[in-house]
Amino acid sequence: MTATANQTAQPEYMITDIRARVNTRLTDLSIGSDFAPRLNAAIAHSLLAPGKRFRPLLCILLTAEFDGDIDAAMDAGCAAEMVHTASLILDDLPCMDDADLRRGIATTHLQFDESTAILAAVALLNRAYGVIARTDQISAQSRVKLTELLSRAVGSHGLIAGQVADLENINTAADAAHVEQVNALKTGALFDYSILAAANICDLDEDQTNHCQEFSSQIGLAFQLLDDLKDQLMTEVQAGKTIDRDIGKATLLALDGHVGAKTRLRGYLRSADEALTALGVAQNSLIRATIAAQFKMPDTG
Template sequence: MSPSPDGPNSDLLVRIEARLADLVPVVLAGQQGLEAAMRDSLLAPGKRLRPLIAAIVAQDLGGPLEAALDAGCAVEMVHAASLILDDLPCMDDAALRRGRPAIHRGHGEDVAVLASIALLTEAFAVLARIEGLAPERRSAAVGVLASAVGSLGLVGGQYQDLRGGRGARSAQDMADANGRKTGALFLSAVELGAIVAGATPGQRANLCAFAGELGLAFQLLDDLLDLSADPAAIGKDVGRDAGKSTVVALVGVERTQRLVERHIGSARAHLETVFGAGSRLDALIEALAVSGRALADAAARPLEQEGARR
């Protein structure tokens, strides 16, 4: 589900990658192991969807790109930190991430935890020192990202998943947890882009609604891919949801696929309200949706064939 490296946002992706490399936290002398873990996490090949969203939102609302790039990269740093923690043996116990060994597998659990904390804290430092952004906007940006990470955001969603994921849950409970785990950083990406550009309250409301729908769609796609996708194709372990209460387990593959389409459709409708038809962000989401559908269909095909043989 990655944006094409030679697609319409290729120049922006190049700038994001370069800025991420610049923002790897500085370490003390002799602590190259910590730096290597942070670089492996932050610079591993990824979609860079969150910084792309922040930059496109800001640019297309007339905001400065340089400030938006730093804001988006701060979100990506939090995302990278969260993946390190998510993969730990005490969490999902994953071996593979972005096509490479999970950070705790390659660098040790102790260094992985330290790398995650360093990336997380540096993300807030990046926001606090964005040049050309008024102090009140920098402060607002820090508050947005803190809310996304904290006990009402990523942390709360992960706790819901860890403690409630093995028991029976309603569709609403699962949607709430998914919104906090996956939607929180999409929400912060659009909000930071909007803050940089000085968006109106109405624009921010529609962008936040877009992010909520996008987060739900992506989590459902992730659940579908976990069924039987090839780890090499998606760059991470599969089968981690076995025995967990997921939307796929509750309503089945076909209905989950319809829910994905519904969320994507709603997300794009909110974008059209803000940017009009055929916006850059709409094209990006459609391209990702096409790629995601293909992967999800391929993952579901063996299950459908197994069902047909019964």
Template sequence: MRNNTAYINKVKAHILSHLNSFQHSATIYEASKYSIEAGGKGLRPLLLFTALDALGTDLDQGISAASAIEMIHTYSLIHDDLPAMDNDELRRGKPTNHIVFGEAAAILAGDNLLNESFNVIAKDQSLSAEVRIELVETISDAAGQSGMISGQMLDIEAEMKTASLDELETIHTFKTGALIKAPVTAACIIAGADEDIQSELERFSEVIGVLFQIKDDILDLEGNPELTGKNTGSDEKKGKVTYVSELGIDGAKQALRKKEEEAYSILNKLDDSIAVSGLREIVQMFAQRDQ
């Protein structure tokens, strides 16, 4: 992945510079900054930069889109942790936003990051107006009713119930997968990728989106809290429907391996068209991560 990981720091710096440029409420700025600085893995920006690299495109062109996606992801975590949602007190090894700043400020900090994410793209003069519009459409679709928001609602409605594997995949294709697909689609838009290549890369992103969620469910049971930054067993306590709850731990691990093989198979088909070695590393990272 060359120096793609260095771009995660560029993304964080870009977000903080944007938020710091027009402070009107110190509390909102500090609450927003707190969660951005909390030490997230930056996997979505990394995926965007790795896809740009595979498509032979200057990585600097992806900073605003990667920043927007990371801001939206962070806002979703702030809101997920609220008492009305998952009621968590620990995120990324630190007290959750509402524990530090209070519920009202946490809600507004999340709202702030969501709204300002699109402002970051709109202000990127290095991209054409057409590309910026297409990026806003793609990312808002992934974050809103067409993607993450519906997935979160389906997830809440499935609590204390059983679900088929198809129903689980539907929930997580929206809840988790939409914001993992968005970086890949964004990279294709920025790079002006061929339609067939974009279609295959988006199919790849859908597979690793589900893979990512399966691994998350496994880590919720078996992960080390010092590494994951979250308490283990929280999904079971909340009655959440997960791959582990429906398939058992061994079944979930088998499903993980199946998705991993499927992702590699798609990349093998693309091997003659683009440089897929970095994307193979992403699959391995998603499947073998411990946090």
């Protein structure tokens, strides 16, 4: 990869190009055993479905800002995408959100069956750790750190804890601080991994890493709130997924209303941008263009 984060010519084209490279790498990394063609098909169905690859992009572009190893960032970002996809497969199951549509196509358990979907999710989780283990562009110590970061993001301090809290979310009187904590777990944790993986690959110092953590926290909260807004304001075709799964739950949208939620979203994005500035990221950087594209609300009519 030759693109750097400070290049400003045709940013949309450059983002599309990097996303295409992520998709190619995901394809290369996800090829499984010939003995399990149905499992391979389920993995490809979910992992290679059209997506914005926001987490890998953040990892790659932040690494590029500090002249880190882009190949290492690519694989670290692909590991995040594998975990993210696994979490979507599980989240869509009948015992969870019971969704029919994801990324504009049938959910994995409907396209195949529940047992294949579960096994595809487990295979993706397992493969993510294998990808990190084979990232030989960085030191063994860095690979151990990335493994630790991913383990925390996935486990009882991250996605799994957040999913449990979300399933138990029946207290519509919960305050905003509680909802933010749930959002930080179920969504923010994997952003933490993606951003801190870049910090580790670039060997950033403690102060820089703290700015990365603040950026990650704010962008994760913003991402979840945007998702909640889309769930309420968009059709299934516009959103590309099953909607109205948060009715009856305590969400920031339910607490703040549409106007208040959009104000809160702008606050998260402002704080994330301030963290990037403190980190020394240029105003015309590609990472900022990527964030702007990700958080542009489509016309909902």
